[in-house]
Amino acid sequence: MSLKELYRLATPIQGKKGLLRSIHTTQANDVPIKVVFVRNRNKKSEWLAILSTDCTLSDQEIIRIYGIRWDIEVFFKATKSLLKLQKEYQSRSYDSLISHTTIVFSRYIVLSWQNRCSTD
Known part of the structure; x- marks a missing residue:
């Protein structure tokens, strides 16, 4: 159907x-x-x-959970495509990968904060 x-x-x-x-x-x-x-x-x-x-x-709970999930999807799309999470830096060291991911996520937080300050 x-x-x-x-x-x-x-x-x-x-x-x-x-x-x-x-x-x-x-x-x-x-x-x-x-x-x-x-x-x-x-x-x-x-x-x-x-x-x-x-x-x-x-019904409201399903919509609320979907909204949270959608925010997470947008976050990962932005970090992968705009902030180049997977392509900017390649290493086989676990510590290097954790460091790079932390830097990318920190950049996202700063950019989101700047965006929010400019729109409020």
Whole structure:
């Protein structure tokens, strides 16, 4: 079953900003999942689907956890692509790798702080 079909079957949720619908279903391998449909902030006419294998979580909790996970994904993408975490320095020494990673993460913290100061 496609996500569009699941969206049509899911019960609409009233009064929850950004939260459109949710439904319990199973994957092809019989793993139970909960699908939460939320409004796309970039395109209000579209929705996004968030899947969770922990069906006991509330819709809001699934969205909150996804938001935290997304911040982590953005952090690693920035450190790899913009700050060259893997390409800038190559060594076989464990201590050198830890030192380099610490420096890259410190640069990220300083740049994030500067960005926040300039936008606040």
